[in-house]
Amino acid sequence: MRILIVEDEPKTGKYLQKGLSEAGYVVDWVEDGVTGLHQASTEHYDLIVLDVMLPGRDGWSVIEALRRERATPVLFLTARDDVGDRVKGLELGADDYMAKPFDFVELLARVRSILRRGQPREATTLSVADLHLDLTRRKATRQGKTILLTSKEFSLLWLLMRRSGEILPRATIASQVWDMNFSSDTNVVDAAIRRLRVKIDDPYETRLIHTVRGMGYVLEERDAIDS
Numbered sequence: 001m002r003i004l005i006v007e008d009e010p011k012t013g014k015y016l017q018k019g020l021s022e023a024g025y026v027v028d029w030v031e032d033g034v035t036g037l038h039q040a041s042t043e044h045y046d047l048i049v050l051d052v053m054l055p056g057r058d059g060w061s062v063i064e065a066l067r068r069e070r071a072t073p074v075l076f077l078t079a080r081d082d083v084g085d086r087v088k089g090l091e092l093g094a095d096d097y098m099a100k101p102f103d104f105v106e107l108l109a110r111v112r113s114i115l116r117r118g119q120p121r122e123a124t125t126l127s128v129a130d131l132h133l134d135l136t137r138r139k140a141t142r143q144g145k146t147i148l149l150t151s152k153e154f155s156l157l158w159l160l161m162r163r164s165g166e167i168l169p170r171a172t173i174a175s176q177v178w179d180m181n182f183s184s185d186t187n188v189v190d191a192a193i194r195r196l197r198v199k200i201d202d203p204y205e206t207r208l209i210h211t212v213r214g215m216g217y218v219l220e221e222r223d224a225i226d227s
């Protein structure tokens, strides 16, 4: 699940990014409305946490423009608990509203509730061959056996499975799962793939994660002979 935070206060932005990442989400944080709208309309996000008072263009204008093309759920953040603001936000198509200062636990509960609402029922399980990933219960099974995953392993497997058959460069994996940029050391990706293989491939006859030399990794069902 990917969340975009549009928040110009560094302290709040950092706090939200850290908290939501720890809760298992992949989080991007931008600090002005123009960049926020650009990110929100060019990338895929499951939820946007949008501050109202922003440099560039304010939260109202961001959601107004965004709603012309996308239905991405939006949780508004505002400094004032003003009924007028709340009504305006909801009229413009926000899904929920929180006044600052907010309690992180409450924000997280609302984020989860919005994401549950927005998640189509049929998309809660991904399957490739005999490997299944239950997104709601955050659980993987292969041949009916439960595989315990850390939250990063879950995010990694989820990425590989939802883009099954597609060769994913290390840099793409690094940015999607760890939120690291392209210049970062991608050894962390190789190490995580190794750990994931121990869990989902090693005990089984058919391998699903394949290394594509010089390019990256792909998860797909192949003939046993070349796996």
Ligand code: CA
Pocket (backbone or CB within 6 Å): 007, 008, 009, 051, 052, 053, 054
């Ligand atoms: Ca602000």
